[in-house]
Amino acid sequence: MLFKILAVAAAITGAFAQRPSNTSICDYYTTALLKNNTAANQEKLITFIVNTAVIGNYTTPNIGISVPGILTAGTYNGTRVNLLPYFNGALASTNRGGVGRSVNFLDGGGAAPLVQNKPANSTSSNQYILLTHLYEYFGALFGCSGVGTADYPVYNGLGSQYQVHKFMGLSHAQVGYFIEQVALSAASFGVGQSDLMIVGNALNNLFNYRCAPPTVVIPIQGAQFQSICLDNTCPISRNSTCFSYDSTTKPAPANSTNMFTPNATTTKTGSKTSSLATATVSPPPKASHGGAVSVGMSFAVVAGGLAALFL
Numbered sequence: 001m002l003f004k005i006l007a008v009a010a011a012i013t014g015a016f017a018q019r020p021s022n023t024s025i026c027d028y029y030t031t032a033l034l035k036n037n038t039a040a041n042q043e044k045l046i047t048f049i050v051n052t053a054v055i056g057n058y059t060t061p062n063i064g065i066s067v068p069g070i071l072t073a074g075t076y077n078g079t080r081v082n083l084l085p086y087f088n089g090a091l092a093s094t095n096r097g098g099v100g101r102s103v104n105f106l107d108g109g110g111a112a113p114l115v116q117n118k119p120a121n122s123t124s125s126n127q128y129i130l131l132t133h134l135y136e137y138f139g140a141l142f143g144c145s146g147v148g149t150a151d152y153p154v155y156n157g158l159g160s161q162y163q164v165h166k167f168m169g170l171s172h173a174q175v176g177y178f179i180e181q182v183a184l185s186a187a188s189f190g191v192g193q194s195d196l197m198i199v200g201n202a203l204n205n206l207f208n209y210r211c212a213p214p215t216v217v218i219p220i221q222g223a224q225f226q227s228i229c230l231d232n233t234c235p236i237s238r239n240s241t242c243f244s245y246d247s248t249t250k251p252a253p254a255n256s257t258n259m260f261t262p263n264a265t266t267t268k269t270g271s272k273t274s275s276l277a278t279a280t281v282s283p284p285p286k287a288s289h290g291g292a293v294s295v296g297m298s299f300a301v302v303a304g305g306l307a308a309l310f311l
């Protein structure tokens with residue numbers, strides 16, 4: 001859980017100075033880790049974070065935080081979680097034209113290209129589309145200033161994450177586990193405590209409540225239904241609009257002909273490691289404290305709403 005991660009991160013902290021409030025999380029850590037704050041480097045940073053969240057930690061440097069990865073089964077708050085069947089075609093859980101279908105999202109080489117900091121072997125794979133969409137989406141969530149420029153395309157997947165995840169019928173533990181892997185991944189690159197808090201809280205508030213009203217995540221897509229947590233273990237959103245959401249169903253196992261053996265998509269790559277571009281982490285830029293709040297747009301909005309919950 002988030003607090004556990006924060007405690008671990010706090011114990012290891014010291015990698016970077018405090019982020020100045022006029023620099024987004026993405027831009028700040030791009031500069032810290034990759035030096036030049038270009039759109040291409042921002043996308044590279046988000047690629048490291050997403051790939052690590054998906055398959056577990058594989059890069060050097062890693063400040064000593066182990067990340068199991070979204071594709072690895074684990075436990076969240078005492079509940080067993082295994083998200084792999086939603087990604088490898090074992091469940092008819094993907095929304096294709098309003099019907100739950102079995103789709104293999106590990107058809108672009110699985111973990112092998114990810115440890116090379118790539119989305120997939122083939123641009124025509126489901127894996128390629130999913131991973132590149134995640135780079136674009138998380139780039140917006142982390143406030144990357146280069147999103148929307150030639151080197152870092154803006155997210156052009158479906159706007160409603162409710163529609164995307166509708167037939168997965170996910171629980172609070174499942175969505176919590178996913179968010180925990182994203183936070184752990186960011187922590188493993190040295191993202192500081194207060195920034196992890198912002199990321200974790202934003203993801204929880206946007207996606208981990210049931211019946212959320214239309215909310216803007218990608219500005220050009222406008223307000224959309226975003227609840228990813230759907231079953232009755234999910235806490236209910238403020239300003240909930242449950243009548244806008246269909247009743248939740250759990251996905252059926254796919255027919256064996258559609259099924260891909262999980263072992264073919266092994267996520268454990270043993271000693272394989274891959275270095276961040278320059279292998280060394282540059283000294284943190286000198287931080288200036290205070291000033292106007294202007295983190296990534298979505299986070300600014302959510303963090304504002306969140307402050308109320310925490311105080």
Ligand code: HEM
Pocket residue numbers: 083086087094095105129130133134137156157158159161164165168170174175178179203207228
């Ligand atoms: C904070 C939570 C999450 C966020 C922000 C998120 C975000 C996204 C985004 C942006 C896409 C791409 C949609 C598109 O290409 O149109 C996607 C697809 C997908 N997500 Fe999530 N997701 C989250 C949680 C989860 C969880 C918990 C699962 C559990 C299995 C999951 C499974 C998938 C799958 C299988 C797809 C591919 C669906 C398709 O192409 O139709 N996601 N997600």
Ligand SMILES: *[C@@H]1O[C@H](CO)[C@@H](O)[C@H](O)[C@H]1NC(C)=O
Pocket residue numbers: 020022023288291
């Ligand atoms: C942030 O503020 C500092 C000092 O107030 C300034 O030197 C710096 O250029 C600003 N950075 C950005 C990205 O606006």
Ligand SMILES: *[C@@H]1O[C@H](CO)[C@@H](O)[C@H](O)[C@H]1NC(C)=O
Pocket residue numbers: 035036
């Ligand atoms: C940073 O980017 C500028 C302009 O693209 C380039 O001239 C410079 O060499 C880059 N610096 C590093 C350290 O990569």
Ligand SMILES: *[C@@H]1O[C@H](CO)[C@@H](O)[C@H](O)[C@H]1NC(C)=O
Pocket residue numbers: 057058059062063064065066067269270271272273
């Ligand atoms: C993952 O991180 C942990 C903690 O730093 C480390 O012990 C382990 O070797 C890493 N795994 C890989 C595959 O890099």
Ligand SMILES: *[C@@H]1O[C@H](CO)[C@@H](O)[C@H](O)[C@H]1NC(C)=O
Pocket residue numbers: 001077172176
């Ligand atoms: C963890 O589980 C307990 C007991 O079911 C519940 O009260 C609590 O809200 C859960 N916490 C989180 C963060 O999911």
Ligand SMILES: *[C@@H]1O[C@H](CO)[C@@H](O)[C@H](O)[C@H]1NC(C)=O
Pocket residue numbers: 107108109112113121
């Ligand atoms: C994908 O690329 C990796 C690394 O180049 C390779 O080991 C693997 O066999 C490839 N997989 C497919 C399905 O092409």
Ligand SMILES: *[C@@H]1O[C@H](CO)[C@@H](O)[C@H](O)[C@H]1NC(C)=O
Pocket residue numbers: 238239305
């Ligand atoms: C709930 O709706 C009210 C009135 O429209 C609005 O002021 C408030 O910000 C909303 N709260 C959330 C968490 O969306």
Ligand SMILES: *[C@@H]1O[C@H](CO)[C@@H](O)[C@H](O)[C@H]1NC(C)=O
Pocket residue numbers: 092252253254255
């Ligand atoms: C499995 O196949 C049968 C017969 O083709 C079909 O009726 C059924 O809907 C399929 N189930 C799933 C979950 O795809």
Ligand SMILES: *[C@@H]1O[C@H](CO)[C@@H](O)[C@H](O)[C@H]1NC(C)=O
Pocket residue numbers: 261263264
């Ligand atoms: C995966 O499982 C299949 C069927 O059980 C088996 O034939 C194959 O050798 C396994 N592959 C690996 C890499 O373990």
